[in-house]
Amino acid sequence: MSPNDATVIAADVKAGRRRAQDLIRQTLEGIRQRDGAFNAFTAVFAEEAVAQAKNLDARIARGDAPGALAGVPFAVKNLFDVRGVATLAGSKIRRTAPPAACDALLVARLKAAGGVLVGALNMDEFAYGFVTENAHYGTTRNPHDLSRIAGGSSGGSAAAVAANLVPLTLGSDTNGSIRVPAGLCGVFGLKPTAGALPVEGMFPFVRSLDHAGLFARTTADLQLAYGALADAPTTARATRAPRAAVLQGWFTQGASQEVLGALDQVARALEADGEVDLEDAHIARSAAFCLSACEGGRLHLADLRVRAADFDPAVRDRLLAGALLPDRVMEQALRFQPIFREAATRLFERYDLLLAPVAPCVAPRLGEDVMLIEGREVSVRKNLGAYTQPLSYIGLPVLSVPVNRPGLLPVGVQLVAAAGREDRLFDAAARLEALGVVAAHVPKDRHDQP
Amino acid sequence: MTTEVETRFGVLDPPVLEAYMHQKAADLQLPVPAAFAASVLETLDALQEHTAILEARLAREDAPAHDAAS
Numbered sequence: 241m242s243p244n245d246a247t248v249i250a251a252d253v254k255a256g257r258r259r260a261q262d263l264i265r266q267t268l269e270g271i272r273q274r275d276g277a278f279n280a281f282t283a284v285f286a287e288e289a290v291a292q293a294k295n296l297d298a299r300i301a302r303g304d305a306p307g308a309l310a311g312v313p314f315a316v317k318n319l320f321d322v323r324g325v326a327t328l329a330g331s332k333i334r335r336t337a338p339p340a341a342c343d344a345l346l347v348a349r350l351k352a353a354g355g356v357l358v359g360a361l362n363m364d365e366f367a368y369g370f371v372t373e374n375a376h377y378g379t380t381r382n383p384h385d386l387s388r389i390a391g392g393s394s395g396g397s398a399a400a401v402a403a404n405l406v407p408l409t410l411g412s413d414t415n416g417s418i419r420v421p422a423g424l425c426g427v428f429g430l431k432p433t434a435g436a437l438p439v440e441g442m443f444p445f446v447r448s449l450d451h452a453g454l455f456a457r458t459t460a461d462l463q464l465a466y467g468a469l470a471d472a473p474t475t476a477r478a479t480r481a482p483r484a485a486v487l488q489g490w491f492t493q494g495a496s497q498e499v500l501g502a503l504d505q506v507a508r509a510l511e512a513d514g515e516v517d518l519e520d521a522h523i524a525r526s527a528a529f530c531l532s533a534c535e536g537g538r539l540h541l542a543d544l545r546v547r548a549a550d551f552d553p554a555v556r557d558r559l560l561a562g563a564l565l566p567d568r569v570m571e572q573a574l575r576f577q578p579i580f581r582e583a584a585t586r587l588f589e590r591y592d593l594l595l596a597p598v599a600p601c602v603a604p605r606l607g608e609d610v611m612l613i614e615g616r617e618v619s620v621r622k623n624l625g626a627y628t629q630p631l632s633y634i635g636l637p638v639l640s641v642p643v644n645r646p647g648l649l650p651v652g653v654q655l656v657a658a659a660g661r662e663d664r665l666f667d668a669a670a671r672l673e674a675l676g677v678v679a680a681h682v683p684k685d686r687h688d689q690p
Numbered sequence: 691m692t693t694e695v696e697t698r699f700g701v702l703d704p705p706v707l708e709a710y711m712h713q714k715a716a717d718l719q720l721p722v723p724a725a726f727a728a729s730v731l732e733t734l735d736a737l738q739e740h741t742a743i744l745e746a747r748l749a750r751e752d753a754p755a756h757d758a759a760s
Contacts, residue, residue: 523747526740533737545720557726561733564714566696569741572748579751622736 246312246407246461250354253311256300260293260311264356267313271359271405277386279378280399282318282328283360289313292356307354308468309408316410317397318360319367320344321441329443330365330393332376333543333550344441346410346452346469353468358406361396365552367412367445368536368559369393370420370624371604375552379606382425383683384650388603391421391624394455398425401455402650403683408465409455414445415528416598416628418453419640423598423652426642426681428462428669430454433659434635436470446535448574449528449632457680459669462639466662482592482668485514487656490521491596491627496613499597502643502651507595509677510668516587516594524580524630530565531573531633537562554621581634588658593668596631598640598652599624631656639665641678650681700741707735 241248252258268286275281293311300306316322319329321340328334343351351357362380364372372380372395380395382388383403390399394411398421401409411418413431422429430453437452444450454469456462486492486507492500537544537559540551544563548556587594604611604620611620631638636659640652657664672678695702695710702710711731715722722730 520747523743526743529740530737530744533733541718541720545718548721548723548726553726553729557729558733560715560720560722560726560730561737563718563720564711564730564734565737565741566699568696569699569737569744572741572744576744576748 242457244404244407245458246309246456247458247464249312249407250308250310250464253296253300254306258311260296260356261290263311264289264293264313264358267358267406274403275405277381278383278399278403279380280361280396280403280405281315281359282362282377282396283325285322285357285359289356289358292351296354296356307352308464309350310354312355312408313358313406314350314355314408314410315359315361315397315400315406316347316357317363317394317412319363319412319443320347320410322347322357322360325360327443328360329367330363330374330377331551333547340441342441345438347441349469350465355408361394361400361409363396364393365555366536366540367393367414367417368532368555370416370621372396372421373554373607375554381606382603384426384681385603388605388649389424391424391603393417395421397455398422398427398429401425401427401457402681407457407461411453411455412442412445413451413453413632414449415532415632416625418455419598419628419638419652419654420624422455422640423642424603424650426650428456428459428642428680429640430462430466430665431632431638432466432470432662433637436637436662438471444539446532448531448535451632451635459666459673463666482510482664483590484510484512484593484595484668485516485587485591486512487518487594487596488515489517490525490630491518494613494618494623494626495597495600498602498648499600499651502645503595503597503653505643505677506641506653506672509672509675510593510595512595514591516591518587518594518630519583520580521630523576524633525626527573527576528629528633530569533558533562534565534570534573537565577634580630584634584636585658592657592661592664594656596627596654596656598627598654600626602649602651627654635659637662637665639669641669641672642680644676644679700738700745702738704735707731707738
C-alpha cells in the first residue's frame with residue numbers, strides 16, 4: 241500500500257492523522273511541478289479544491305462523518321460537467337459553451353463521499369479516438385515513456401493516475417476509451433455494466449454505447465470509489481475461485497508476442513481452463529464502428545454544417561462520414577446487439593470470467609499512424625480498440641488490469657464478466673494483485689522515491 | 691438519386707460512392723470542402739465495408755425465416 245492510495249488517504253483523513261487541506265495542497269503542487277511533462281490536465285481548480293478540503297477538515301473536527309473518500313483528490317475527463325466551468329469535451333467549439341449549471345451526477349457523488357475535485361483532464365475531441373493527440377489541447381504523453389501516447393480517449397484520466405498525480409479519475413468508455421489508456425499507461429480501469437453508473441452531466445459521444453467509469457492504481461481504490469458511485473453497488477460476493485477462459489479468435493488475432501505472453505501470465509494465475517471463441521466478435525466490432533459514426537455524426541450535424549474547420553481534423557472527417565451514412569445502417573447496428581449478447585450469455589453459463597488483451601501492442605509512439613506488430617504494418621487508430629469494441633457494444637462489465645512487467649512497457653488484460661457481476665471482476669483483480677501478477681506500473685521519475 | 695443508391699450502400703463502387711457522398715451531403719446541407727473530401731470518402735468507404743460485414747451476418751439471421759416461408 242502507498243500513502244497516496246485513495247484507501248490510505250481516506251483512512252488517514254477520517255482518523256485525523258492527515259489534514260485534507262495539506263493533502264490537497266501537496267497534490268496541487270505535484271500537478272504544477274510535474275504535469276508539464278504529461279499534459280494530462282486541461283484545468284486545475286486550485287482555489288475550489290483547497291476550500292473544499294478546508295471545509296472537510298472543519299466537518300471532521302466537528303465530529304461529522306466525512307464520507308468513504310474523505311480527502312481523496314480526484315480529477316475528471318473534461319467531458320464531465322463541473323459547476324461554473326464550460327464542458328469542453330476536448331473541443332475548441334465548446335470553449336464558448338455556457339458554464340455548467342451543476343456538477344455531473346458522478347462528480348457530485350464523489351464530492352458527497354468526501355472526494356476533492358482538483359482538475360479536468362485531456363481527451364480526444366468528443367471522445368472519438370484512442371490516442372489523445374488533441375489538435376486543440378495538445379498530446380497527453382505516456383508517463384512510462386514520454387515518446388509514446390497515453391491512449392484514449394480518456395488519455396488524461398489514465399496518465400494522471402499513472403503519473404501518481406491523483407489516485408482516482410473519472411473517464412468514459414464508448415468503444416474502449418477507459419480500457420485502452422488504462423492498458424497502455426499501466427493502471428486499473430473499470431468500465432462497468434452499461435447503465436450501472438449514471439451518465440447525467442457527461443457530454444455524449446454515442447448515447448447507445450456510452451459508459452462512465454474509473455481509473456485507479458489498486459483494485460481496492462477502484463472498488464472503494466465504485467461503491468460511492470454506483471446506483472446499486474453490487475451486493476453479490478464471489479465465494480470461490482473464478483472459472484476463467486481465454487477468448488481466442490478475434491481477441492488474439494494480430495496481437496504481439498509480448499501481449500500474448502502477458503495474457504498467458506494472467507490466464508495461468510487464474511488457472512483458466514479453456515480457450516473459447518466469442519462468435520461474431522468481428523461483426524460486433526463492425527456494428528460498433530457504424531453505430532459510433534452514425535450517432536456521432538448526427539449529434540454534431542449542426543456544427544459540422546457551419547464550422548467544420550473548427551473540429552480536430554482527426555475527428556471531423558469521421559463525423560462527416562458518419563453523418564452521411566444511411567439511417568438503416570444505424571438500425572442494423574442496433575439490431576445485431578441482442579444477437580451478439582446472446583452469444584456472450586451462452587459463454588457465461590460455463591465461465592465466470594473471460595480474458596482478452598486490451599490492445600494488440602504496447603503504447604505506440606507519438607504521431608505514429610502505422611505500427612509494427614510482429615513485422616506487419618497496421619494502422620494505429622484503427623486497431624487499438626479492436627479487442628475492446630465488441631465488449632462495450634453489448635455493455636459487459638470489464639476491468640482492465642495492468643500486468644506486472646517491471647522495466648517493460650505496460651500491457652493490460654481485460655477481465656470480462658456477465659452483466660451486473662462487477663464483484664467477480666474485483667475479486668479476480670484482487671487475487672491477481674495478491675499474487676503479484678498485476679500491479680500499477682511505477683513511472684520512471686518515481687522509481688527513486690520512497 | 692440518393693434514395694435509390696442508399697439501398698445499395700455497402701456495395702457501391704468508388705465512383706458511385708463518391709457521387710453518393712456529394713448528393714447526400716447536399717441533401718443534408720452539409721458542405722464537404724474539397725480539402726476534406728478525400729479523407730471523408732476514405733472513411734465512408736471503410737464504413738461501407740463494415741456495413742457489408744454487418745448486413746451479410748443479418749442476412750444469415752433472416753435466412754431461416756425466408757426458407758420457412760418458401
